[in-house]
Amino acid sequence: MSDLTDGRDVVIFGTGDFARIATVYLDHDSPHRVRAFTVHESRRTAAELLGRPVVAFERLLETHPPERYAMFVAIGFSKMNASRRAVYEECKRLGYQLISYVSSGASHVGDLALGDNCFVFESNVIQPFVRIGNDVVLWSGNHVGHDSTIGDHCFIASHAVISGNVTIGESCFVGVNATVRDGITVAPRCLIGAGALIMRDTSEGEVYAMKGTPALSMKSWDLKAF
Numbered sequence: 121m122s123d124l125t126d127g128r129d130v131v132i133f134g135t136g137d138f139a140r141i142a143t144v145y146l147d148h149d150s151p152h153r154v155r156a157f158t159v160h161e162s163r164r165t166a167a168e169l170l171g172r173p174v175v176a177f178e179r180l181l182e183t184h185p186p187e188r189y190a191m192f193v194a195i196g197f198s199k200m201n202a203s204r205r206a207v208y209e210e211c212k213r214l215g216y217q218l219i220s221y222v223s224s225g226a227s228h229v230g231d232l233a234l235g236d237n238c239f240v241f242e243s244n245v246i247q248p249f250v251r252i253g254n255d256v257v258l259w260s261g262n263h264v265g266h267d268s269t270i271g272d273h274c275f276i277a278s279h280a281v282i283s284g285n286v287t288i289g290e291s292c293f294v295g296v297n298a299t300v301r302d303g304i305t306v307a308p309r310c311l312i313g314a315g316a317l318i319m320r321d322t323s324e325g326e327v328y329a330m331k332g333t334p335a336l337s338m339k340s341w342d343l344k345a346f
Contacts, residue, residue, distance in 0.1 A: 158180050196257075245263045268288070
């Protein structure tokens with residue numbers, strides 16, 4: 121788990137909504153301070169954001185080296201989290217520490233097993249013995265039941281209920297107000313749609329949408345279409 125209290129200066133990869141929002145949380149509710157943003161040169165459309173420089177990722181080692189700066193990759197769930205995963209892995213290869221953030225408004229008791237490049241927003245309730253992998257986003261207001269595991273590179277939208285002893289495979293997306301029954305295994309690369317109720321184990325790479333109760337499996341999704 122990344123050290124949440126080391127207070128290193130941070131460069132955020134991204135200039136979209138998630139990057140802007142993450143900056144406010146880190147500036148006001150963490151020991152870190154965001155000093156710059158970065159994106160690939162081809163996506164760089166402005167020199168500044170929120171009063172801080174936007175640096176081409178291709179030059180980041182020169183301007184903000186890993187010896188002085190940590191990073192956070194603030195990319196959403198595009199291409200079923202594959203876009204965020206690719207940048208996360210590149211930052212690791214370049215030697216950057218990826219910080220994690222847990223809101224002071226989140227609720228958990230005891231140590232929280234949490235990987236790097238995770239962002240846990242306010243009003244998440246995380247019960248004991250939960251394990252959260254690397255590069256996971258938990259937006260506001262989710263319940264994660266005891267003894268559950270969330271795999272690497274997942275995105276959990278707001279107000280989802282993940283019951284006890286659930287396993288969420290890597291690179292999954294869980295939509296707003298979705299519910300996963302206790303003891304369920306959600307296979308990797310699944311898209312659980314908003315409001316879906318998952319009552320049985322899922323199959324890898326499928327979409328589960330609210331077509332009644334419980335949710336029905338749809339055709340496997342296409343990364344390019346999501």
